[in-house]
Amino acid sequence: MWVQLQRIMSEAANRIVKSVAEFVPGILALVAVLAASVILGVIARQVTMRALAGVEFDRRAQQWGLGKLGDWSSAKSASSFVGRTVQWVVLIVGILVALTALDAAIPSRFALSVFEYMPHVLSALIVLAVGSAAAQFFARAVLIGAVNMQIHSARILSFSVKWLVLIVATSMAVEQLQIGRQILTLAFGILFGGVVLTASLAVGLGAKDAVGRAIERQYDRAPQERDHLDHV
Amino acid sequence: MVVGIISYNDADTVGDVVRRVSAGIAAHAPQGCLVLADGGSTDGTVKRAESAAADVCPLVTVDYSRPALDPLAAPYHGWYGRAAAILSVLRAASARTAAACAVIDARLTSVSPEWMPSLLEPVLSEEFDYVAPYYERHPYEGAITKSVIAPMFRALYGVRLRQPAGGEFGCSSRLLQHLLDQTYWAAKDADSGIDIWMASAAAVGGFRVCEAALGGRTHVVKEDPPDVSTALGQVVGGMFADVEARAETWQRIRGSQTLPVFGRSRGEMTRQPVVDVEPMLDRFRLGFDALRDVWAWIVAPRTLLQLKALAEAPAPQFRFGNELWTQVVYDFALAYRARSMPHDHLLGALTPLYLGWLASFVEETCGTGDVEDRLARLGEVFEMKKPYLIAGWRWPERFRV
Numbered sequence: 001m002w003v004q005l006q007r008i009m010s011e012a013a014n015r016i017v018k019s020v021a022e023f024v025p026g027i028l029a030l031v032a033v034l035a036a037s038v039i040l041g042v043i044a045r046q047v048t049m050r051a052l053a054g055v056e057f058d059r060r061a062q063q064w065g066l067g068k069l070g071d072w073s074s075a076k077s078a079s080s081f082v083g084r085t086v087q088w089v090v091l092i093v094g095i096l097v098a099l100t101a102l103d104a105a106i107p108s109r110f111a112l113s114v115f116e117y118m119p120h121v122l123s124a125l126i127v128l129a130v131g132s133a134a135a136q137f138f139a140r141a142v143l144i145g146a147v148n149m150q151i152h153s154a155r156i157l158s159f160s161v162k163w164l165v166l167i168v169a170t171s172m173a174v175e176q177l178q179i180g181r182q183i184l185t186l187a188f189g190i191l192f193g194g195v196v197l198t199a200s201l202a203v204g205l206g207a208k209d210a211v212g213r214a215i216e217r218q219y220d221r222a223p224q225e226r227d228h229l230d231h232v
Numbered sequence: 233m234v235v236g237i238i239s240y241n242d243a244d245t246v247g248d249v250v251r252r253v254s255a256g257i258a259a260h261a262p263q264g265c266l267v268l269a270d271g272g273s274t275d276g277t278v279k280r281a282e283s284a285a286a287d288v289c290p291l292v293t294v295d296y297s298r299p300a301l302d303p304l305a306a307p308y309h310g311w312y313g314r315a316a317a318i319l320s321v322l323r324a325a326s327a328r329t330a331a332a333c334a335v336i337d338a339r340l341t342s343v344s345p346e347w348m349p350s351l352l353e354p355v356l357s358e359e360f361d362y363v364a365p366y367y368e369r370h371p372y373e374g375a376i377t378k379s380v381i382a383p384m385f386r387a388l389y390g391v392r393l394r395q396p397a398g399g400e401f402g403c404s405s406r407l408l409q410h411l412l413d414q415t416y417w418a419a420k421d422a423d424s425g426i427d428i429w430m431a432s433a434a435a436v437g438g439f440r441v442c443e444a445a446l447g448g449r450t451h452v453v454k455e456d457p458p459d460v461s462t463a464l465g466q467v468v469g470g471m472f473a474d475v476e477a478r479a480e481t482w483q484r485i486r487g488s489q490t491l492p493v494f495g496r497s498r499g500e501m502t503r504q505p506v507v508d509v510e511p512m513l514d515r516f517r518l519g520f521d522a523l524r525d526v527w528a529w530i531v532a533p534r535t536l537l538q539l540k541a542l543a544e545a546p547a548p549q550f551r552f553g554n555e556l557w558t559q560v561v562y563d564f565a566l567a568y569r570a571r572s573m574p575h576d577h578l579l580g581a582l583t584p585l586y587l588g589w590l591a592s593f594v595e596e597t598c599g600t601g602d603v604e605d606r607l608a609r610l611g612e613v614f615e616m617k618k619p620y621l622i623a624g625w626r627w628p629e630r631f632r633v
Binding site for chain 2: 056062137140141143144145146147148150152154155158229230231232
């Protein structure tokens with residue numbers, strides 16, 4: 001009986017040792033991958049920030065309408081924001097790879113599904129960046145055009161155009177992320193339609209006299225505004 | 233010697249122009265030849281020109297193809313297809329080994345036979361290469377040329393051409409060959425920049441340049457002229473593009489030379505427009521109110537502060553000084569080069585500033601007869617501040633926010 005007990009204890013101890021021996025390399029690999037991703041993240045951040053400084057990214061970001069990137073986070077500037085984002089992306093990828101190294105079923109499936117989702121996040125970010133630049137471009141074009149047409153509410157017009165483009169870009173980005181697709185599309189349609197309807201009612205009913213007077217002023221003023229100088 | 237007339241559906245005026253030019257050629261250079269460059273007129277322009285020239289002067293017709301009109305493009309302040317028309321005249325003159333060539337617009341109503349010796353004699357007798365026109369105009373007409381083009385020409389290219397973007401011109405065979413060797417003709421904005429480009433090519437290319445006083449200039453207007461913003465964008469854009477293309481050359485030029493003037497002033501002021509300063513001041517103030525954030529990307533912070541003070545000044549104290557205006561123009565030229573924003577945005581943002589300058593110019597000179605002196609002082613300041621432009625051009629990072 002003692003021999004049998006000893007054998008059972010020995011087999012149990014062997015199984016535990018074997019399990020630990022099988023698990024420890026995974027843990028070591030996890031720690032190594034995490035440490036490597038932390039170091040890589042810091043390096044990637046520094047390299048990114050230096051590269052962005054080389055192409056004067058902060059100045060260009062201001063021109064493209066991305067100057068407020070730094071305001072959205074604790075980053076001091078747009079290039080710092082991008083640098084931090086790159087660092088976090090490397091770190092998150094490292095964590096996912098580390099989880100896969102553990103060879104556990106659930107974390108591996110989670111990591112794979114996150115990797116599969118990444119293209120959507122990237123395309124949403126691209127849509128947001130392009131939308132922000134487009135909003136800045138159209139807002140400035142409308143502002144300058146309206147000033148040269150002597151429209152006194154040029155800033156309001158420009159502001160409206162900017163936010164219209166930004167809202168459309170945000171909706172497209174959310175669509176890319178596949179979050180609440182139908183609800184968001186519906187909400188956007190209702191919101192946009194509501195804004196247009198409200199504006200139509202406000203102009204048509206509430207402010208029709210004011211609009212009429214403004215149009216009259218515009219017509220009355222037009223012949224006087226065109227000076228008869230040949231400027232060239 | 234060749235005199236080219238460029239036309240497109242100008243049956244109403246081409247007959248008179250051909251008759252007067254032919255008379256000028258017959259009187260002053262009987263061996264001369266008339267070239268009509270026509271862009272495919274459908275109103276009988278060519279026939280009218282041929283019948284007007286008959287028995288007076290030989291007329292050769294050459295074709296040029298007008299570029300396709302972009303329906304979305306802004307209306308053009310000048311002659312659509314002008315670059316192609318001038319090129320075909322120059323080619324015709326080159327093929328005939330002409331010693332001198334002049335180009336005249338078929339829409340002119342003020343051309344006279346005396347224009348021929350004024351444009352061609354300096355080339356034939358005095359060995360000048362480029363004869364720029366000098367038209368008598370109302371003091372406040374051509375203000376874009378007076379405030380930006382002429383002072384920049386003086387400061388950058390070293391010649392005091394008063395109307396570098398004038399319509400007509402005369403040139404020597406030497407300059408003609410030089411112009412034909414260039415690739416500018418196919419450039420996208422060649423039509424709006426061709427006059428400035430030819431004048432600057434002569435000025436910086438080692439050619440002798442002079443002016444010809446031609447009296448007043450009137451022409452038939454077929455389309456509504458574009459608004460001031462469009463015209464300013466096209467003309468100043470043409471100048472800035474030329475400055476960018478010739479950056480290697482103008483940075484080495486120091487000082488400027490006055491040019492001899494041939495012909496005599498006729499005292500013909502063709503137009504007496506009514507000038508109202510108030511709307512210009514309103515547009516400047518509206519511009520400051522709405523565009524100061526855009527201007528902040530273009531001009532230096534100190535300049536922006538001065539513009540703020542100007543926007544707040546009451547009309548009697550509103551004075552756009554020469555230094556401030558020069559600083560503004562140079563900052564816009566640097567921003568054009570640095571691509572701080574799309575070029576049409578940049579040039580559009582200049583309009584309220586230009587109108588502010590013009591309002592101040594009118595206020596300062598109205599009734600004083602001080603216009604030429606005021607413009608000469610402006611040219612001096614452009615010359616004086618040229619080192620600032622050169623420094624900004626060479627080390628743009630120092631001038632950025």
